[in-house]
Amino acid sequence: MDDIDRQICMLLSEDARQSLAQLGGQVGLSTSAVNDRLRRLMQSGAIRRMRADVDPTAVDQPVTAFVWLLLAQGADEARFRLEIGALAEVTACHHVTGPWSYLIQIRVASLAAVEEFLSRMKAEGWVGRSETMLTLTAVVEPPFRFRG
Structure with a gap:
């Protein structure tokens, strides 16, 4: 990747x-x-996809929550990683250092939907312990990917 490729990615x-x-x-x-550079950037994985920056409030998903999750003892971590990525409300999931296993960001319609998400995570047996924080205002935020 050269400086022109970096400029294209930035633009x-x-x-x-x-x-x-x-x-x-x-x-x-x-x-x-x-076009040739763009094709190479996509084939190499430097550009993973192009998508719209959707306003979460406009699609009725105004609530952002961050869930610190310690996986339950004996949980299948490989299966967890596959399944967490398939959940529509999950906008990001990071494997982290420290006392937690993962930091999960969700976008949902209401506080009740946050509770529903947590209940499903517990029912699936993923939760050893969790802590949830709600966002008041997003100061800097990556583009929202609406997944229905």
């Missing part, structure tokens, strides 16, 4: 709807050269 992260011609004009390349 797309700011606005993925830019045309190849617009990108080319900003990095000094032809449309076909930008």
Whole structure:
């Protein structure tokens, strides 16, 4: 990856709807050269996907919660990792250091939906211990990926 690839990644992260011609004009390349670089960046995994930045409130998901999770004794961690990624309300999940196993971010419609999420996690046998924090205001936030 060179400086032009980095510029393309930065420009797309700011606005993925830019045309190849617009990108080319900003990095000094032809449309076909930008297309070739974009294809290589996607094949290499440097660009994983392009998506819309959806307003969570507009799609009735105004509540953000962070759940610190210590996996239950004997829980199948590989299965947990597969299943947590399939849950629509999970917007991020990080394996972390310290007293917790994971930090999970969820986006939901209500506080009742936070409780429902936690109840399902307990029913599945994932929770050894958990602590939940609610977001009051997002000061800096990555784009929201609406998953229904």
